[in-house]
Amino acid sequence: MPPAEEYQAYLKGIWEREWLTNNGPLVQELEKKLKKYLEVDNLLFLNNGTAALQFAIRSLQLKGEIITTPFSYIATTSSIVWERCRPVFVDIEQESLNLNPALIENSITSDTSAILATHIFGNPCDVDAIQKVANKHNLKVIYDAAHCFGSSYKGRSIYRYGDISTASFHATKLFQTVEGGAVITSESELNRRIEYMRNFGHDGPENYRGVGINGKNSELHAAMGLCNLVYAERILNSRKMQSLYYDKLLSELNAKKPAVLQDADINYSYYPLIFEHESMVVDIKNALEKDEIFTRRYFYPSLTQLDYVGEQTSPVCSELAPRILCLPIYYDLQESDQERIASIILHAQHHCTSII
Ligand SMILES: Cc1ncc(COP(=O)(O)O)c(C=O)c1O
Structure with missing residues (x-):
């Protein structure tokens, strides 16, 4: 605002x-x-x-x-x-x-x-x-x-x-x-x-x-x-800083970020992570929600599942969509909040991988 x-x-x-x-x-x-x-x-x-x-x-x-x-x-x-x-x-x-x-x-x-x-x-x-x-x-x-x-x-x-x-x-x-x-x-x-x-x-x-x-x-x-x-540049810069800070905090996390083309500059509008298993997405989402931190499963399920598009398959999308989670990212997000989020995620990962 x-x-x-x-x-x-x-x-x-x-x-x-x-x-x-x-x-x-x-x-x-x-x-x-x-x-x-x-x-x-x-x-x-x-x-x-x-x-x-x-x-x-x-x-x-x-x-x-x-x-x-x-x-x-x-x-x-x-x-x-x-x-x-x-x-x-x-x-x-x-x-x-x-x-x-x-x-x-x-x-x-x-x-x-x-x-x-x-x-x-x-x-x-x-x-x-x-x-x-x-x-x-x-x-x-x-x-x-x-x-x-x-x-x-x-x-x-x-x-x-x-x-x-x-x-x-x-x-x-x-x-x-x-x-x-x-x-x-x-x-x-x-x-x-x-x-x-x-x-x-x-x-x-x-x-x-x-x-x-x-x-x-x-x-x-x-x-x-x-x-x-008037604030567009400031908003773009803060997103970039927040994304880089998540990168640093989550360097030990077993998840990937989407690849970006060499000639592209992204706006860091989202912070999507691709996990190895859907179970990790669910566990991390639940662990964060216990602390009233809300993530989104963007974009899940695959649009091929819609009941008005006929029978269509997209195997890569169907396999990936359940494994993606977007972390909170917004202008006022503080470093201390990011640290809390990262610590919950890393703790949940540890718990999850020991079960897998
Ligand atoms: C990829 C994409 N396309 C279209 C829209 C629709 O935009 P609007 O909500 O402004 O109608 C959205 C989001 O809301 C979106 O994420």
Whole structure:
């Protein structure tokens, strides 16, 4: 949360203007500042990251099958189904947990229209390899970059890759606007189309351009974003420090972290650990919960388990998803808390391995 008085200063302006939504001045200011901060050509602030995915699929007029990852939050898959396309899961890489580009080609059929990959935990996919397959088969590429605020690849914001990248600014994200999201594309025409789509298709009060829906966000949400954007660098730095400190504290732990591409810079938005056995995940989670410390099994179970995706298998994902645990990481996390967390984990590991 930003300091309350900084948010209240924005509220004062909103009360004076009485302009609450419909592309207000704070929404415009936030979009402008985000474009500058992220060095992207176009960015549209939307009501959430799931809507951003739906706008991406809709605006690219995708049909039939969309190749996607089974290791992500449910919104990646559900938005494909919601837009009446069929998710086709391609397995993930063992090391990075991202969609495995080497397996994409095998799953392409005459019905495939796009690839929708997630940069999981803010860790960039192999975007060069994915783009190469997409170009060869004339497929669109969407990146679910919900976790990626501040991540980059080859020195450019990761949002600049693919036909469209989508962001989530949900309250749980590193940069948050309470609820919120964005679509980012370098194609101006596509950006314009989505701009109409997010506002019912309105082209002035009495004219419409195509079918639209309500994807707008409000002045109150934009104000939260403007307050938090000032602290973005500080938040990113603190995450990095906290991650490095966990690395140090947990150097004796029998667990791995996901591999990062050489040219990628991650934002440390999560601290995922891959354990050797699911039993260790369960024991460590329970041990921490006894002390009121809450971890998450992100992302478990594999999305292939959903009852609306048909029979599909992704053996690597199904084997890995039960073995991953994300440790607490947030701006105010103190070193003393990290030490307490690490000590509980190491103690639980000791107990667990002596049983195994
Ligand atoms: C990978 C991923 N995609 C999409 C979303 C959806 O974003 P939102 O909650 O803003 O709709 C989330 C998280 O919430 C996510 O983790």
